[in-house]
Amino acid sequence: MQPATDTVRPRHYRAIWISDVHLGTAGCRADHLLDFLKHNESDHLYLVGDIVDGWQLKKSWYWKQSHNDVVQKVLRKARKGCQVVYVPGNHDEAARHYTGLDFGGIAIRREAEHVTADGKRLLIIHGDEFDGVIQHIKWLAYVGDSLYTVILQLNRGFNWLRKQLDLPYWSLSQYLKHKVKNAVNFISDFEKILAGEARRRHYDGVICGHIHKAEIRDIDGVLYGNSGDWVESLSALVEHADGRLEVVYWTTLLSQPEKTSRKVRASQDKPQAGIEHSPLGQPGIPVPQALQYHDTIPSQSDPSQETPCAS
Numbered sequence: 001m002q003p004a005t006d007t008v009r010p011r012h013y014r015a016i017w018i019s020d021v022h023l024g025t026a027g028c029r030a031d032h033l034l035d036f037l038k039h040n041e042s043d044h045l046y047l048v049g050d051i052v053d054g055w056q057l058k059k060s061w062y063w064k065q066s067h068n069d070v071v072q073k074v075l076r077k078a079r080k081g082c083q084v085v086y087v088p089g090n091h092d093e094a095a096r097h098y099t100g101l102d103f104g105g106i107a108i109r110r111e112a113e114h115v116t117a118d119g120k121r122l123l124i125i126h127g128d129e130f131d132g133v134i135q136h137i138k139w140l141a142y143v144g145d146s147l148y149t150v151i152l153q154l155n156r157g158f159n160w161l162r163k164q165l166d167l168p169y170w171s172l173s174q175y176l177k178h179k180v181k182n183a184v185n186f187i188s189d190f191e192k193i194l195a196g197e198a199r200r201r202h203y204d205g206v207i208c209g210h211i212h213k214a215e216i217r218d219i220d221g222v223l224y225g226n227s228g229d230w231v232e233s234l235s236a237l238v239e240h241a242d243g244r245l246e247v248v249y250w251t252t253l254l255s256q257p258e259k260t261s262r263k264v265r266a267s268q269d270k271p272q273a274g275i276e277h278s279p280l281g282q283p284g285i286p287v288p289q290a291l292q293y294h295d296t297i298p299s300q301s302d303p304s305q306e307t308p309c310a311s
Contacts, residue, residue, distance in 0.1 A: 010038070010039050010040055010041050011039065011040050011041070012040075012041045013040065013042040013043075013239055013240060014043050014044065014117055014240060014241050014243075015042055015044040015046065015114060015238065015239040016040060016044070016045050016046070016236055016237070016238050016239075017048055017207055017227035017237040017238070018033070018045070018046070018047055018048065018227055018236050019047070019048035019050060019089070019126065019208075019209025019226075019228070019229065020049070020050040020089070020228070020229035020230065020231065021033060021047075021050065021051045021070070021229075022050060022051075022052075022053040022056070022230070022231050023051060023052045023067045024052050024053045024054070024056055024057040024062055025053045026156070027156070027231040028053075028231055029230050029231060029234055030064065030066035030069070030070050032234050032251070033230045033234075034070050035250065035254055036234075036236065037070070037073045037074070038073070038254075038255060039254050040236075040248075041077075042082060042238070043082065044082070044083045044084075044114065045082050045083070045084045045085070046085050046112065046114065046124055046227075047085070047086040047087065048087050048125075048209040049087055049089025049090070049091075049092065049128070049209050050092055050126065050210070051088075051089075052091070052092045052095075053091045053092070054094055055091050056091075075104050075105070078104060078105030078106050079105055084107065085106075085107045085109055085112045085124070086106050086107065086108045086109070087109055087110070087112055087124055087125065087126055088126065089126035089127075089128055089209060090126070090128035090210075111123065111124060111125045112124040112125075113203075117240075117241060117242055117243035119243075120204040120243065121204050122198075122204065122207050123198050123203045123205070123206045124206075124208075125194075125206065125207075125208050126209050127194055127210035127211065128210050130194060130197065155232070168251065168252070169251040169252070187211055187213055190210075191215070191219060191224050192219060194206050195220065195222040195224045198222050199220075199222050203222075204222070204223060205223025205224065205225065206222070206223070206224060207226070207237060208225070208226055208227075209226060209227050209229070210226075212229040212231070212233065213228065214226055214227060214229075214237065214247045214249075215247070216237065216245050216247055223245075225237050225245060228247065234249060234250050235247055235249050236248050236250070
């Protein structure tokens with residue numbers, strides 16, 4: 001039985017960063033992103049590149065209703081007063097031609113700056129500008145993108161099987177990527193280069209996307225943050241009211257599609273024995289994996305907290 005979780009109050013953050021959604025591909029987990037946007041509000045929303053995958057759309061058209069729903073949800077947030085900034089990446093580089101313009105309340109910028117509640121100046125950039133393959137061997141990037149698409153197809157099949165066995169979502173593609181030494185070295189070098197660029201430009205930190213690895217860590221005194229992706233890790237980066245930053249993984253849907261039969265709905269109407277109140281304050285609603293956080297950077301106003309190193 002699926003819990004009636006539409007009654008869960010949305011969480012409100014000072015800022016949310018989302019990147020590497022890849023709308024227009026079969027690998028995009030638009031249903032999870034839509035669920036995340038429904039249950040999380042913010043004053044600022046940063047779309048940190050590769051929101052739409054123009055590379056794949058050029059090869060073949062793929063656009064489900066859920067992809068359209070994500071776009072409509074973002075536009076609705078902008079209409080309701082959320083400050084939405086879109087920083088295009090390499091997969092949606094066509095949008096860079098419109099840098100400096102605003103469409104539907106969404107500001108399109110080549111890069112952006114965000115000041116946290118505790119005064120940190122953060123550079124917001126997708127990060128492909130510092131990827132040597134993208135900049136100098138673009139044909140190899142296209143080949144790599146095709147291979148990556150195959151891996152994501154395997155990942156979908158793998159997780160379909162896990163779902164049949166009532167096992168939670170687990171990213172096979174992330175696991176394989178982090179086991180390959182060259183990929184690990186590339187990620188480490190990328191993070192150091194981005195932190196170095198922020199330091200050179202006198203920022204306190206940088207938040208980017210591109211490499212599909214959500215992270216918050218300190219690199220030689222510079223805050224490095226990556227908002228992850230919505231094809232593998234299903235992650236975002238958020239700022240709390242006091243300036244603390246966290247990585248959020250949203251691998252469990254809170255709102256389930258209405259597919260129950262009359263018989264099942266009738267059984268749901270019966271009182272359930274042994275239901276306890278969850279920390280969310282709703283009877284019988286378990287704390288989903290979607291609300292589990294890690295990789296917290298405490299604010300400067302709370303010196304009692306320690307800054308953990310990401311694993």
